[in-house]
Amino acid sequence: MKVEKMVPGLRIIKTSLAVFVCMVLFYAIRYYTPTHALVACVLMMKSTPDETRFAGIDRIKGTLLGGLISYGGLLILDTLSIDMTHYVTPLIVAIGVLLCLVVSKAYEQGSYVSSMSSVVFIITIFGHATSTRSITLYVIVRTLETLVGILIAFAVNKLITVDRFEKFKGV
Template identity: 30%
Template sequence: MKIQKPGMRNIKTGIGVMICVLIGYIHIIDNIFFAATACIVCMQTTVKSSLTVGLNRLKGTLVGGLIGFLFVLIRPGSPVLACLGVITTIYVCNVLNIKNSITVASIVYCAIMLNIGTNNPLTYSLGRTWDTSMGVIIGVAVNYYIFRPNYLNSIYKEIRIIETTSIKLLQSEIEKGIHMDRSFLKKEISKLEGLYKNFLEELEYSNQELDDEEINKTIKRCKQIYLHLQILEQMKDKCYLNKENYIKSKSLCEGLAKNLEIKERTSIVYNYHIGAIIKNINEIHEIGEHNSINENNEKLAIFV
């Protein structure tokens, strides 16, 4: 079994819970459990999703806390009121169009209704609302300030991986006619799309700039490479490179076999797809070169 390193979201969740516990020691929050739970739930992949989940949890906490307070005044722990209170809580969330907060609101309601004991209803309701709110704030703050991912850097690194993988698949196709497994390439393209989606979510909370059109075109080119390779796999007849594609392939593929049989005016469809793959690889290479120049300029500026 391969042992994997814990991800940054994993580590940040632990840090957030630790902060909740430390704050609990100095009595800023009363019930550490509610704060820690809220913090864990709010620790999402991006800051935007953390804020969205956090706001939903706050809304649910306020609704559940208010209804819990009103019902606990009648009779704490009553089975009938517990039922009616949950129904009321869900109904109010639907009316307020905060359906994503239904689960949280119901849990907060039950926590107040069933766990109040001898506590003052108002104090207990406000306390649970405050504890949850602090957990949300801590979760969002940790996600924003600690180990914040550089999605733009990750996007360019992923493009390099796709470029390298595409060249290997191209060389294998040209040299041996053996179709290598393309599933890794497909997986990396999906990963690139995911990173790009996360970056767009983070963009309003970041000072980074990105050419949206350039990345979109690059993703399309990566998909086109995969599509052309897929078509080549369906070609059963023996195919030959033309001279133009052979020359272009040599500049891309290190150690390309020299004994390849070159034929002009044959395998036209085959050469069309090979040429399209080469063209797309060269185009996605350019975006990486542009990024490398920018990175070097940034490092030089820092050094100077």
């Protein structure tokens, strides 16, 4: 393997930097498991700030929709005293995913919004099963955590440009 292939490009560096900034921010507020924010940083870092912005807008829409529908799903599970081992749970999860997809289609959103809302729904439903937080607090924290990751990825991509990177390398 050629050594040149091992040298990271700007996108790799920006992705790692966004993850670092995100972790430092969350650690500063004593939040030590910002998994959703870090995943958002990695998924949102694109080659250009414009690509990141467009992907980020869809990711924000999907995150908000998935968060809202998962909130409803968790309330239903809680009200009916259904835990994750109950035989009705697969039906409720499937209906939640169906709602994410149908709402995305009804509002003429792209496939990324529908898939992201479904992923957020699934992760939130199953993630809450091991949480001691209230449903409302859990959904709010997870949604905000993801949104922070998206914003950090966008900010890093906007601030670290090819021109600035080349100047830094020349120093």
